[in-house]
Amino acid sequence: xxxxxxxxxxxxxxxxxxxxxxxxxxxxxxxxxxxxxxxxxxxxxxxxxxxxxxxxxxxxxxxxxxxxxxxxxxxxxxxxxxxxxxxxxxxxxxxxxxxxxxxxxxxxxxxxxxxxxxxxxxxxxxxxxxxxxxxxxxxxxxxxxxxxxxxxxxxxxxxxxxxxxxxxxxxxxxxxxxxxxxxxxxxxxxxxxxxxxxxxxxxxxxxxxxxxxxxxxxxxxxxxxxxxxxxxxxxxxxxxxxxxxxxxxxxxxxxxxxxxxxxxxxxxxxxxxxxxxxxxxxxxxxxxxxxxxxxxxxxxxxxxxxxxxxxxxxxxxxxxxxxxxxxxxxxxxxxxxxxxxxxxxxxxxxxxxxxxxxxxxxxxxxxxxxxxxxxxxxxxxxxxxxxxxxxxxxxxxxxxxxxxxxxxxxxxxxxx
Amino acid sequence: xxxxxxxxxxxxxxxxxxxxxxxxxxxxxxxxxxxxxxxxxxxxxxxxxxxxxxxxxxxxxxxxxxxxxxxxxxxxxxxxxxxxxxxxxxxxxxxxxxxxxxxxxxxxxxxxxxxxxxxxxxxxxxxxxxxxxxxxxxxxxxxxxxxxxxxxxxxxxxxxxxxxxxxxxxxxxxxxxxxxxxxxxxxxxxxxxxxxxxxxxxxxxxxxxxxxxxxxxxxxxxxxxxxxxxxxxxxxxxxxxxxxxxxxxxxxxxxxxxxxxxxxxxxxxxxx
Numbered sequence: 001x002x003x004x005x006x007x008x009x010x011x012x013x014x015x016x017x018x019x020x021x022x023x024x025x026x027x028x029x030x031x032x033x034x035x036x037x038x039x040x041x042x043x044x045x046x047x048x049x050x051x052x053x054x055x056x057x058x059x060x061x062x063x064x065x066x067x068x069x070x071x072x073x074x075x076x077x078x079x080x081x082x083x084x085x086x087x088x089x090x091x092x093x094x095x096x097x098x099x100x101x102x103x104x105x106x107x108x109x110x111x112x113x114x115x116x117x118x119x120x121x122x123x124x125x126x127x128x129x130x131x132x133x134x135x136x137x138x139x140x141x142x143x144x145x146x147x148x149x150x151x152x153x154x155x156x157x158x159x160x161x162x163x164x165x166x167x168x169x170x171x172x173x174x175x176x177x178x179x180x181x182x183x184x185x186x187x188x189x190x191x192x193x194x195x196x197x198x199x200x201x202x203x204x205x206x207x208x209x210x211x212x213x214x215x216x217x218x219x220x221x222x223x224x225x226x227x228x229x230x231x232x233x234x235x236x237x238x239x240x241x242x243x244x245x246x247x248x249x250x251x252x253x254x255x256x257x258x259x260x261x262x263x264x265x266x267x268x269x270x271x272x273x274x275x276x277x278x279x280x281x282x283x284x285x286x287x288x289x290x291x292x293x294x295x296x297x298x299x300x301x302x303x304x305x306x307x308x309x310x311x312x313x314x315x316x317x318x319x320x321x322x323x324x325x326x327x328x329x330x331x332x333x334x335x336x337x338x339x340x341x342x343x344x345x346x347x348x349x350x351x352x353x354x355x356x357x358x359x360x361x362x363x364x365x366x367x368x369x370x371x372x373x374x375x376x377x378x379x380x381x382x383x384x385x386x387x388x389x390x391x392x393x394x395x396x397x398x399x400x401x402x403x404x405x406x407x408x409x410x411x412x413x414x415x416x
Numbered sequence: 417x418x419x420x421x422x423x424x425x426x427x428x429x430x431x432x433x434x435x436x437x438x439x440x441x442x443x444x445x446x447x448x449x450x451x452x453x454x455x456x457x458x459x460x461x462x463x464x465x466x467x468x469x470x471x472x473x474x475x476x477x478x479x480x481x482x483x484x485x486x487x488x489x490x491x492x493x494x495x496x497x498x499x500x501x502x503x504x505x506x507x508x509x510x511x512x513x514x515x516x517x518x519x520x521x522x523x524x525x526x527x528x529x530x531x532x533x534x535x536x537x538x539x540x541x542x543x544x545x546x547x548x549x550x551x552x553x554x555x556x557x558x559x560x561x562x563x564x565x566x567x568x569x570x571x572x573x574x575x576x577x578x579x580x581x582x583x584x585x586x587x588x589x590x591x592x593x594x595x596x597x598x599x600x601x602x603x604x605x606x607x608x609x610x611x612x613x614x615x616x617x618x619x620x621x622x623x624x625x626x627x628x629x630x631x632x633x634x635x636x637x638x639x640x641x642x643x644x645x646x647x648x649x650x651x652x653x654x655x656x657x658x659x660x661x662x663x664x665x666x667x668x669x670x671x672x673x674x675x676x677x678x679x680x681x682x683x684x685x686x687x688x
Contacts, residue, residue, distance in 0.1 A: 039475035040569035313493035314524025
């Protein structure tokens with residue numbers, strides 16, 4: 001592979017076929033995880049989507065359109081930035097940041113939304129729906145819906161609507177209808193339930209844009225493929241700028257889409273360690289966290305089998321994280337599988353550690369990271385001093401922190 | 417012959433349609449479930465579908481979700497539901513009971529443990545909403561080996577291949593959801609349902625119950641003319657919701673009696 005070039009989705013798929021890791025299987029299973037755990041009423045919608053994606057996935061014109069949009073609308077490729085000041089300060093491994101925060105809309109979420117919106121257009125569906133927690137995926141979906149002239153409805157827990165008023169307004173500016181969800185805990189998981197219900201009822205003209213690598217097959221695979229642009233670019237950029245691949249790739253994991261996006265192309269690179277960072281909230285021992293892989297057990301939720309935070313009776317429990325984007329009781333099934341086969345390692349970072357890392361990156365590099373991404377930064381800050389100065393830590397800086405100003409100010413006792 | 421099969425065989429001989437009401441166990445409170453079950457039987461129910469509450473009932477509409485939330489407020493677990501069934505069996509040994517719910521509470525208990533506990537409690541069939549046939553063949557076989565009937569859903573959009581796989585791994589009856597959408601939704605196209613039933617029944621080789629959207633005597637009767645069973649859920653939950661404390665069993669019994677009467681009236685005209 002020539003240095004500096006980004007490998008295409010098609011090449012990546014071919015490359016993957018030569019090695020033992022080739023998941024999911026035809027029915028969407030990653031070992032015991034993933035699958036299609038949905039009511040019969042959703043099966044035809046998923047079958048239709050699966051067929052359409054199977055075709056698009058290897059269709060050069062679809063892939064070219066996707067690449068074109070990523071370049072001209074999102075502003076890709078996102079650079080890899082060497083955080084020299086921070087690295088020198090820590091005195092260990094060199095910290096490199098994959099700058100997904102520089103994407104249009106300010107996070108990696110838009111990569112996937114463009115892929116799914118283009119697919120929706122090919123399938124002749126003029127209406128897109130989405131679920132959102134903090135509002136980032138909702139904003140990304142509303143953005144691409146505006147871009148492609150599609151009708152857009154976003155489901156958001158009524159608690160989140162209250163907490164994230166700015167993002168609600170953003171979505172409305174972009175022409176989307178935001179529907180507050182009053183059921184259950186009135187947060188992300190309930191928004192997801194409600195979006196599924198809309199989809200079941202309106203499948204003839206509606207495409208459901210899921211925001212993470214979870215849900216029933218083919219979503220975990222499809223979202224991963226669209227997000228894998230992050231890792232595919234990184235592989236080329238690392239060769240170009242450093243002449244080699246990193247020793248370790250670190251990314252935060254809520255549902256896990258930014259992590260899977262950067263991990264997946266690296267799976268065949270056995271010398272590259274993959275570390276996912278979950279939200280340990282107030283600390284795993286307190287029970288107030290969102291670390292499904294570190295502290296959960298396998299179960300079935302939202303269409304797939306994966307690690308879940310649940311009580312002994314199998315009821316899903318409420319989660320906590322300072323970062324709304326990581327506040328989810330499940331996790332993408334491929335992460336569950338990567339954990340079990342030990343290809344990736346998953347660790348927890350608390351609210352306080354993430355906030356400290358947030359401030360450190362602001363001060364030392366002039367970059368305001370999203371609170372989600374701050375979890376990954378926090379782990380890099382812990383790890384770097386234990387490594388050699390010539391070792392490379394690649395951190396996925398999945399989003400920018402503008403959306404988190406209120407939360408951070410409040411935590412610092414400042415009223416904006 | 418299982419208790420479910422016996423009921424359908426008897427009703428078939430009598431040329432009557434089975435009436436299958438649904439309630440969520442523990443709604444409005446755990447002490448009301450047993451009186452409600454007996455009231456449903458007294459009102460003319462042939463099989464009882466008992467919902468196992470789950471925190472994230474993705475395939476259900478707001479009405480049934482509210483019922484599950486009320487039950488969960490009382491901490492009702494799968495284990496509690498099985499205890500309720502055991503209690504019911506002390507007084508009623510003939511009415512089949514189908515547990516309807518989601519996979520996770522069962523997996524949390526452990527499939528093998530669940531199945532033996534269900535047999536012991538006197539459960540007859542199990543419908544796991546988020547176990548479609550492709551994910552459920554092992555589970556269905558384990559149920560059958562234990563003498564329980566695995567019940568599966570089919571929808572207007574289900575292909576012939578899917579009907580065949582339900583015919584293969586299902587038993588007892590199949591539950592045809594008569595409209596796209598979630599429980600409690602409106603817009604039931606009776607003509608469409610009735611026209612699809614002959615093919616469905618033939619392919620399945622087992623009784624077919626129809627549900628999702630049946631709300632009153634007229635719609636029950638129209639569907640009942642072609643289906644082996646009608647399933648009513650959200651409408652009963654609404655009755656429970658609107659009942660003053662303690663009156664839910666009597667109100668539900670009165671409601672279900674009107675459906676029973678409508679189903680048993682001789683059919684004069686075509687269902688359309």
